[in-house]
Amino acid sequence: MQCLLCQRLIQSKFSLPWLLSWRPFTRPVVCAVCWQRFKRIERRTACPGCGRDQTVPRLCPDCQRWPAERPFHNVALFTYNDAMRAYFQQYKFHGDYRLRRVFEGTMQTALHQLNGDLVLIIPVTPSTLLSRGFNQVSGWLSDGLNQPRGLQTLAREKGVPQSKKVRQDRLRTPQPFMLALAAEQIQGKRVVVIDDIYTTGRTIRHAADLLLESGAKSVTGLTLAR
Amino acid sequence: MKKSELYGRQLCLTPREAATLPADVQKITGIQVSGTRIQCMRCGEFLNPREAQLPNNQYYCYACLNLGRNSTLTSLYHIPEPNDFPQRPTCSWQGQLTVQQRTCAQRVRENFEHRHRHLLWAVTGAGKTEMLFPGLTWALQRGLRCALASPRVDVCLELAPRLQAAFVDAEIALLHGRNPAPYRYCQLTICTTHQLLRFRHAFDVLIIDEVDAFPFAANPRLYYAVNQAVKPHGALLYLTATPSQELLRQVRRGDLEISYLPLRFHQHLLPMIKVTLQPHWWQVIKRGQLPNRLRRQLARYQQTQQRFLLFVPQVAQLAAVQAAIQRALPALRGLTVHATDPDRLAKVQQMRDQRVQFLITTTILERGVTFPGIDVIVLGADDPLFSTAALVQIAGRVGRSRERPTGLVWFLAASHARTIKRAQRQIRLVNRKGRRLRDAMPVVSTIDSK
Ligand SMILES: [Zn+2]
Ligand SMILES: [Zn+2]
Ligand SMILES: [Zn+2]
Numbered sequence: 163m164q165c166l167l168c169q170r171l172i173q174s175k176f177s178l179p180w181l182l183s184w185r186p187f188t189r190p191v192v193c194a195v196c197w198q199r200f201k202r203i204e205r206r207t208a209c210p211g212c213g214r215d216q217t218v219p220r221l222c223p224d225c226q227r228w229p230a231e232r233p234f235h236n237v238a239l240f241t242y243n244d245a246m247r248a249y250f251q252q253y254k255f256h257g258d259y260r261l262r263r264v265f266e267g268t269m270q271t272a273l274h275q276l277n278g279d280l281v282l283i284i285p286v287t288p289s290t291l292l293s294r295g296f297n298q299v300s301g302w303l304s305d306g307l308n309q310p311r312g313l314q315t316l317a318r319e320k321g322v323p324q325s326k327k328v329r330q331d332r333l334r335t336p337q338p339f340m341l342a343l344a345a346e347q348i349q350g351k352r353v354v355v356i357d358d359i360y361t362t363g364r365t366i367r368h369a370a371d372l373l374l375e376s377g378a379k380s381v382t383g384l385t386l387a388r
Numbered sequence: 389m390k391k392s393e394l395y396g397r398q399l400c401l402t403p404r405e406a407a408t409l410p411a412d413v414q415k416i417t418g419i420q421v422s423g424t425r426i427q428c429m430r431c432g433e434f435l436n437p438r439e440a441q442l443p444n445n446q447y448y449c450y451a452c453l454n455l456g457r458n459s460t461l462t463s464l465y466h467i468p469e470p471n472d473f474p475q476r477p478t479c480s481w482q483g484q485l486t487v488q489q490r491t492c493a494q495r496v497r498e499n500f501e502h503r504h505r506h507l508l509w510a511v512t513g514a515g516k517t518e519m520l521f522p523g524l525t526w527a528l529q530r531g532l533r534c535a536l537a538s539p540r541v542d543v544c545l546e547l548a549p550r551l552q553a554a555f556v557d558a559e560i561a562l563l564h565g566r567n568p569a570p571y572r573y574c575q576l577t578i579c580t581t582h583q584l585l586r587f588r589h590a591f592d593v594l595i596i597d598e599v600d601a602f603p604f605a606a607n608p609r610l611y612y613a614v615n616q617a618v619k620p621h622g623a624l625l626y627l628t629a630t631p632s633q634e635l636l637r638q639v640r641r642g643d644l645e646i647s648y649l650p651l652r653f654h655q656h657l658l659p660m661i662k663v664t665l666q667p668h669w670w671q672v673i674k675r676g677q678l679p680n681r682l683r684r685q686l687a688r689y690q691q692t693q694q695r696f697l698l699f700v701p702q703v704a705q706l707a708a709v710q711a712a713i714q715r716a717l718p719a720l721r722g723l724t725v726h727a728t729d730p731d732r733l734a735k736v737q738q739m740r741d742q743r744v745q746f747l748i749t750t751t752i753l754e755r756g757v758t759f760p761g762i763d764v765i766v767l768g769a770d771d772p773l774f775s776t777a778a779l780v781q782i783a784g785r786v787g788r789s790r791e792r793p794t795g796l797v798w799f800l801a802a803s804h805a806r807t808i809k810r811a812q813r814q815i816r817l818v819n820r821k822g823r824r825l826r827d828a829m830p831v832v833s834t835i836d837s838k
Contacts, residue, residue, distance in 0.1 A: 257457040259442050260450055293402050295442040295461050 165193035166261055167249070191263045199245035203238055203388065212363055213238030214388050228363065233380040234370040236360050238388030239265075239272055246387050250358070254298050262301030265386055269302040269356075276382055278354035280347065284369060285339075299356050302386070329362050337368050341376060349377035360385040392573035396469035396533065396590025398430060398616075400458045406465055416464040416588075419447050430458045431585050432612030451609060452585055454565065469590050469619065471531050473575045477558035479525040481518070488825065489519050492649050496625060497523035499645070500593050505624040507599075507639060510649035511658055511818050512629045512784025513758075517547065519649070520595060521554055523625075528558060528575060532592035535577040535617070537584055539610070541566065543598050548578050581610045587617035594618040599626040599635065600777040629784060630777040630814060650822035656793035657819045659786045661779070661812050666800040669767055670705070673712045682800065683716050685765070689745070690720050696763040696796075698722075698748045699782055701771035709748050709767065722746035751778050760789035763796040770805035779811035 163172050172193050190197075203215045211225030213236045221230075240246055253261040273281065283299040291297060341348070355369045360383065370381040391410055393399075400418060401409075419435075420427045426435040428449035440447045448459035458464070485493055492508065499506040500523045510516045520536075527534050536551070538544050541564045548562045561572050563579035581596065594617060618624050626635060626644070638644040652658070664681060672679050678686065689696060700709055706724040713720060721744050725735040739747050739759060751774065764786050769779060779799075786795040801808060 256453055257448065257459070258450060258453055259448065260439055293404075293461065295444075295446050295448070295459065300443070 163191070165196055166191045166264055167196040167252075168193060170195075196245070199243075200249075201241040201243055201245075203241055205237065208238070210235055212236045212360055212388060213383075213385070215241045224363070228367065232370070232374060234367065234374070234383065236363065236366060236383035236385060236388070237272065237276065238360055238385045239268060240387050242359060242361075242387040250298075250387075253301075254294070254358070257294055257296075259296055259301060262296075262298075266302050269384075269386060272384060273303070273354065273356070276354050276384060278382060279351040280353045280378075282353060282355050282369070282373075284355065284357040284365060298358050303356070333362055333364055335364055335368070337372065338365070339369055339372055341372055343376075345376060348373060350379050353378045353381045354384055355381060356384045358386055360388045390573075391467065392472065393571055394465060394467040395472065395573055396467075396588060397586055398464040398466045398588040399586065400430065400456050400462050401465055402462050406463065409465060410467075412467065414466045414468070416466055418458045418462050418464050419449060419460045421447060421460065428452060428458055430455070430464060431609050432616075433609055455582070455585055464588075466588050469533060471533055471592075472573075473531045473533070475557065475559070475575070476531065477528045477555045477575065479521055479554055480556050481521050481554040483518060485518060486515075486653055486655075488649055488651055489515055489653070492647060493519040493522045495647050496520060497526050499523075499625060500527055500623045503592075503621050503623045505644050507626045507628065507631060507635055507644045507646045508649065509628060509631055509646060509818070511652055511822070512781060513652040513788045514629075514649045515653045516597070516627050516649075517550055520625075524551075524555070524576075524593070527593045528555065531575075533575055533577075533590060534593040534595075535579065535584075535587075535591045536595045536597060537577075537579050537581045537614075537617075538597040539581045540598060541580055544578050544580055547597065551576065551578065581613060584610070584613040584617040589616075589619045589622075591618050591622055593623045593625075595625045595627065597627045598629075600628045600630045600632050630780040630811075632777065648818070648821050650818040650820075651825055652787070652793070654790045654793050655826060656787060657822050658815050659783065659794055659797045660815060660819075661783050661797045661799055661808070663769070663799045663801060663804065663808060663812075665802070665804075667802040669800050669802075673705075673708050673767075676708075676712055676715055678712050678716045679800070682765070682767075685798070686713060686717055686720060689763075690717050693745065694763060695739075695742070695759065695761065696746045696765060697759070697782075697785060698746060699764070699766040699769075699774075700748065700750060701768045701773040703727075703750055705767075706748055706750070713748075720745060722748060724748045726750045751782075758785070758788050761792035761795070762786060764798070765796075766799045766801075768801065769799035769808055770801035770803050772807075774807060776807045776810040776814070779807060780814050783811065783815065 164170065165172050170193055172190055203213060207216055207219050208214060209216050209222040209225055210219055211221050211228065214222050216222065249261065249264065252258050283297065286297050353373050355366055357366050360366060366383040370383065373381050389409065394413060398416060416429060418429055420429055424437060426437055426440055426447055428435060428451060431449060431452035433449060433451035435447065435449060439450055442448055442459065446460045448457050452458060496508065496519060524534060536547060544562065544564055548560065552560055555576065558576050559574040561574040561577045563571065563577060563583040565580065565582065594614065596614060614624065635644065639646045666679050669679050698709065700706060703726045706726060710724050713722065723735045723738065723744050725732055725747055726749060735747065738744050762785060764782055766782060783797045786797050787793045799808060
């Protein structure tokens with residue numbers, strides 16, 4: 163098996179604890195060297211608002227500027243570093259759909275632990291979907307199926323992609339989503355919203371606003387990177 | 389997009405990007421799906437359906453992804469090559485060819501004229517590029533579209549200025565992955581073999597230099613690229629110093645003609661490889677010491693100031709080798725360098741300028757780089773990381789100058805690996821041919837020609 167990121171051969175070692183555990187063997191898709199370049203965020207000390215990597219669990223300066231009373235917080239799994247930037251370059255922009263498998267397991271485990279009543283993913287615009295052929299978040303969740311079951315996409319207006327905007331512009335972006343769900347599907351539910359990267363938080367907080375206005379009990383964001 | 393940018397090309401575009409193209413553009417299926425067989429029509433790769441799948445029964449090619457994604461959501465767009473070249477470039481090169489170079493150059497030109505497929509096996513340091521000039525001049529004068537491709541970027545970068553100097557009034561396009569300049573339609577193209585995947589029946593004359601170089605040999609995809617890029621009745625010339633088994637097979641099958649240039653420009657034979665078995669060289673060096681025989685040889689170099697290259701299989705071994713040498717012979721001044729070393733060019737320049745006596749390196753310096761009058765030592769020459777082609781190329785670094793046409797090529801190895809034996813056999817073979825050629829020649833021309 164070749165590493166999906168550097169193409170080097172991965173040596174799978176059958177360790178004794180694993181042999182004794184009787185767990186099924188899941189083949190690693192990236193080598194140890196590449197995997198170490200990603201920086202996992204320690205959740206106990208991360209910012210309780212946005213999930214940013216910190217040494218103490220205190221609201222970070224960015225989060226202090228958001229209204230605090232909303233029942234929303236974000237969980238981020240990795241720091242957006244050079245390795246992560248290179249990953250998204252290859253996965254999203256070059257369209258190498260195989261790379262979904264790099265974070266498939268991590269993402270699904272995290273989602274499982276959050277244990278929400280309703281899971282929604284941030285959609286991509288129809289024209290992006292047409293040229294890219296996939297939604298990068300769905301890729302991590304559904305192993306090649308178009309949309310994960312139980313998920314509903316939100317329609318999003320066209321415009322300048324988020325990645326082309328500076329922070330000030332992003333924060334001023336108007337609500338880009340609408341809900342394609344009946345009110346009773348949302349009311350009183352603990353909703354998990356998944357996106358790829360938390361940068362300013364504007365996108366995912368728009369989705370959260372909409373859900374909270376529609377009666378959701380709480381909204382938790384889950385992003386691969388922060 | 390200018391129409392000429394599609395001449396002899398196959399560009400991968402989405403329907404929306406293709407909307408503005410002229411009407412006579414041909415649209416070619418990018419990915420051929422028939423049952424479970426899925427083939428990329430740009431690079432020829434047969435794709436694993438599980439790996440190549442996108443949602444909604446769409447597929448993409450993961451093999452040539454870095455040229456822009458070819459998928460069932462895109463198509464390839466092409467305009468047949470019209471040979472729209474108003475100029476007729478001339479050759480301004482003033483140099484002289486040796487007698488054998490002239491014979492070879494004549495042969496090359498004839499093969500271009502008859503649109504043959506031809507392998508030229510020329511020893512390292514034979515002066516291959518100059519032998520192409522008469523044939524290229526002939527082709528450019530007739531308005532033929534020509535390309536010179538190599539698997540290695542550094543070879544392309546080195547060739548471009550030499551060809552531009554030889555054909556001053558020719559328009560030359562230089563294409564490789566790291567060149568940000570936009571594509572231009574030119575009569576002469578210099579590119580990496582990978583870039584050939586963007587061409588379709590474009591070239592009347594296609595030359596592949598250093599055809600044996602990694603990754604070409606291991607890559608049947610690039611033979612596909614070559615056949616796609618050359619016109620169906622175009623001329624194809626492979627240049628190599630170390631032909632792969634695959635190329636020799638094509639020669640035996642009669643698909644390729646072959647000619648040899650077994651002598652270097654200074655008429656001397658290639659230095660033979662000397663092998664010493666040293667099974668534990670790495671353990672010794674890891675302990676911070678040098679194997680005795682190596683230490684004695686390096687001590688001699690310290691006295692004679694003889695310059696040399698020291699090859700090791702892996703980048704991770706460079707530092708330890710350097711440390712062991714420093715400890716045993718502190719007066720020897722050298723540097724380590726490897727392929728992704730950010731200071732690579734500066735260090736190679738220091739060696740060129742004779743500011744250091746030696747370089748310790750991995751396989752990156754095996755081709756293209758010439759330091760006159762050096763010796764070469766290879767540690768762990770039996771390591772699978774050194775292919776036969778790499779070993780022949782490494783040996784070929786020695787004896788490149790008229791002033792010192794011989795030198796030491798010394799392999800320290802744990803075993804007489806097949807790669808080493810094959811390298812020795814290849815050198816023996818061309819030397820046998822070279823000796824025969826030299827014996828057949830009038831004595832005057834062997835000394836005076838250059
Ligand atoms: Zn890797
Ligand atoms: Zn925060
Ligand atoms: Zn392909």
